[in-house]
Amino acid sequence: MQAISCRRRPPRLTLVGVNDPVEILGSTSEELAGCARELLDRGAGCAARIYRCAHREGRFDPDGLGLGTAASAGWRDSFRFRLPTVSRVIEEPTERGALVRKAILVTHDGLEFETVDVPIGTRRSSLCVSTQVGCRMACRFCETGRMGLLRNLTAAEIVGQVVAVRALGWKPRSIVFMGMGEALDNADELLRALRILTDRNGLAFAHDRLTVCTVGHVAGIQRLAELGWKRLNLSISLNAADEETRRAIMPVAGRTTLGELQAALVTYRQRDNFQLGVHYCLMPGINATERDARAVAAFCRPLGRVLVQVIPYNPGSNPIARPPTDHKVAEFVDWLRDAGLRVRRRITKGRGVMAACGQLGDPALRARVRERRTQAEPGELSNSATE
Numbered sequence: 585m586q587a588i589s590c591r592r593r594p595p596r597l598t599l600v601g602v603n604d605p606v607e608i609l610g611s612t613s614e615e616l617a618g619c620a621r622e623l624l625d626r627g628a629g630c631a632a633r634i635y636r637c638a639h640r641e642g643r644f645d646p647d648g649l650g651l652g653t654a655a656s657a658g659w660r661d662s663f664r665f666r667l668p669t670v671s672r673v674i675e676e677p678t679e680r681g682a683l684v685r686k687a688i689l690v691t692h693d694g695l696e697f698e699t700v701d702v703p704i705g706t707r708r709s710s711l712c713v714s715t716q717v718g719c720r721m722a723c724r725f726c727e728t729g730r731m732g733l734l735r736n737l738t739a740a741e742i743v744g745q746v747v748a749v750r751a752l753g754w755k756p757r758s759i760v761f762m763g764m765g766e767a768l769d770n771a772d773e774l775l776r777a778l779r780i781l782t783d784r785n786g787l788a789f790a791h792d793r794l795t796v797c798t799v800g801h802v803a804g805i806q807r808l809a810e811l812g813w814k815r816l817n818l819s820i821s822l823n824a825a826d827e828e829t830r831r832a833i834m835p836v837a838g839r840t841t842l843g844e845l846q847a848a849l850v851t852y853r854q855r856d857n858f859q860l861g862v863h864y865c866l867m868p869g870i871n872a873t874e875r876d877a878r879a880v881a882a883f884c885r886p887l888g889r890v891l892v893q894v895i896p897y898n899p900g901s902n903p904i905a906r907p908p909t910d911h912k913v914a915e916f917v918d919w920l921r922d923a924g925l926r927v928r929r930r931i932t933k934g935r936g937v938m939a940a941c942g943q944l945g946d947p948a949l950r951a952r953v954r955e956r957r958t959q960a961e962p963g964e965l966s967n968s969a970t971e
């Protein structure tokens with residue numbers, strides 16, 4: 585992981601970037617302590633308390649720690665605590681009475697993105713976190729894919745989502761990097777965020793409470809493997825196991841073949857009982873025949889232990905298929921099981937508030953994105969693969 589830069593700056597040096605404060609939410613506790621020692625004349629000994637308070641309670645209050653005026657000012661000058669602003673929260677009850685909650689967050693530069701708290705049973709939940717504002721992968725079944733990529737989120741903004749929703753009283757037990765964006769298309773910031781989220785002095789998530797989901801970013805899978813975290817979960821969004829269908833619904837398949845993806849996944853396996861998640865968005869008329877199920881089984885066979893999650897298609901603003909009936913989903917699940925796969929049928933949650941899989945980045949949000957693009961100087965926003 586690239587180290588953050590916090591060398592003591594020469595007095596009155598004001599070049600852009602050189603004097604940027606250190607992001608507390610974008611640092612590990614060790615980095616923060618090191619920067620505090622480097623940058624502060626006094627008050628550096630409070631680094632661990634400041635870190636805990638910022639990451640666990642969502643507060644940065646050096647004065648409240650009993651530091652003197654000069655030490656507090658030093659912390660405020662050299663360090664920055666910046667949470668994404670919660671613009672709105674939209675909720676939808678599940679059949680069991682728990683709530684799917686979608687928070688619409690705003691970055692410091694005015695971009696909106698979304699985070700969804702998905703209940704698991706009635707007591708626990710998993711937070712579906714975004715890694716980009718928009719996405720350039722352009723999967724045809726996904727609302728976010730229609731936005732294009734505006735920009736990557738920084739590690740501080742990825743971590744900030746978790747801190748911000750905890751400040752709302754949400755207490756997710758696990759995190760899936762499956763919100764807006766392809767997580768491994770922003771691998772540098774994702775890897776940094778993973779280290780920060782698992783920092784024992786901060787949020788201290790165990791490795792097996794984190795799941796990275798990818799459409800098949802082979803170079804990113806290799807970088808994740810280099811981390812050497814044997815208990816980190818990985819899921820792929822497969823959605824078709826023949827090249828032609830996959831290319832038709834996922835442009836990434838034009839750059840990475842199923843064979844290359846399969847090889848990367850075989851290499852990724854770092855422990856015997858590792859279970860790869862394989863997500864399959866079921867779309868009648870596109871990928872829902874018995875032949876499709878047999879192709880999925882053939883793709884998964886060399887991958888060891890696999891759990892296929894069948895996700896009924898959630899139509900967005902411009903549907904490419906109808907949602908599958910319960911009978912269709914059950915039939916497809918049976919075909920997969922008959923082929924020897926372990927399968928879970930995903931219950932649709934949050935469809936009514938555009939918080940279900942493939943629905944993040946609703947039309948109103950996209951309209952604001954278009955407006956912003958029109959206002960932006962050429963080159964100011966990232967280019968999109970969908971444009």
Ligand code: SF4
Pocket residue numbers: 719720721722723726727728729730763764765766799821942
């Ligand atoms: S499914 Fe994921 S990778 Fe594909 S466009 Fe949507 S956010 Fe991007």
